[in-house]
Amino acid sequence: QRYDGSLVDIFALQDQVSGAVVNAMALRLTAGERSALARHETASLEAYDAFLRAWGHYKRATPGEMLKALPLFEQAIELDPAYARAHAALAMIYFQAYDQGWTGNLDMSADDAYRRARNHLKIAKEHPTSTSHQVAGNMSRALGWYGDAQNEFRAAVALDPSDSWSYVYAAHALLAAGDPVKAEEQMRIAMRLDPHPPPVFLFHQGLVAYAQGRLPEAAAKFEKATELDPQDPWPWLHLVATYGYSGKSKEARTALSAFNLLRVQHGGIPLTLDCYYLRGSAFYLASTGDGLREGLQRAGVPRWFDVREFDRQRLNPHEVDMLFFGHRIHGRSLESGEEHGASVAADGTAMLFGDWGYGNGQARLVGDGLCFEWVSGHTNCGTVYRNPGGTRSKENEFIWFSHAAGGFAFSAVD
Secondary structure, three states: OOOOOOHHHHHHHHHHHHHHHHHHOOOOOOHHHHHHHHOOOOOOHHHHHHHHHHHHHHOOOOHHHHHHHHHHHHHHHHHOOOOHHHHHHHHHHHHHHHHHOOHHHHOOOHHHHHHHHHHHHHHHOOOOOHHHHHHHHHHHHHOOOHHHHHHHHHHHHHHOOOOHHHHHHHHHHHHHOOOHHHHHHHHHHHHHHOOOOOHHHHHHHHHHHHHOOOHHHHHHHHHHHHHHOOOOHHHHHHHHHHHHHHOOHHHHHHHHHHHHHHHHHOOOOOOOOOOHHHHHOOOOOOOOOOOHHHHHHHOOOOOOOOOHHHHHHEOOHHHHHHHHOOEEEEEEOOOOOOEEEEEEOOOOEEEEEEOOOOEEEEEEEEOOEEEEEEOOOOEEEEEEEEOOOOOOOOOOOEEEEEOOOEEEEEEEOO
């Protein structure tokens, strides 16, 4: 049929079309579905337009796409401060950055990102949507409150049974709780509801297969996800582990190179087994064998940087001297979002800040490494490496690594 109306009356026109579709299909709607159809989440056409432009990026659920969605959702709530679903979407973006370890891309710490997620969710809960319940469920899952998480996802389904993301997030929580069979049931529902799912759905199907030891199926799902969205790092990471378990060392090295390239492009450093995000990541699942870490280890991922494959990237003493002494350096950890840096005078007098520690001290060369000694007497020594692909704008051209503190990306800023 044809429906005529002005752009000013677009929401009333939507109601008219929705009602006609329901009647034409003789649908029997649940109370939640009727409520969803009747509810207008904003009266601002401009806010709705900004939201829709953001939503296309948001649904792809990768760090890069969520970063594109962020300013558009911010614009939506500037136009309508009470726009609940826009607040819920912002809460999800900040929480995902915290949960998946890419708060450095937001130029804030993980704690700050979590606080922003919590604050936006508080506003979103005033007018609950499936999205707000999804955020609350993911927060509960991250805390290990799996029962609470499933309650939130069930509430999301009650409000909008056709929102496939509720089932995907429920599957994720079930995997974290160690129940891949029920997780697979949730993924079947999600795939049935969304015949053209985003690549991240295939990634979760791969996680389900991986958790049950069906490695060829897991590899196929992860491979397809990387084909559809090569910029999402997580399928590449799990391909490394899957190939490692399968004894496919060549394929594992290729996948590892792709994952490391994405990490460096985002401002990070290459993968090592004892890195921050593998200790705390939501994707560290106790599944096949000893989980993700065991697969990565079998694939040949090094524990730290002091191995032969990084030898060519290590700076010699003269290069370390020229880089640090008489200069100011700065960086930010991609995963934690914490800043770090130092100002080092020509005589080695140093002032450090951030997650390198705060205070005055002395920098000195020891062998081919660099040591910082604080006035308190504490000393931390490490080696310096080039970070191939790192850039000055991302402040990750170099890596300072010590066993005591870990690996940190940085660049000289003057």
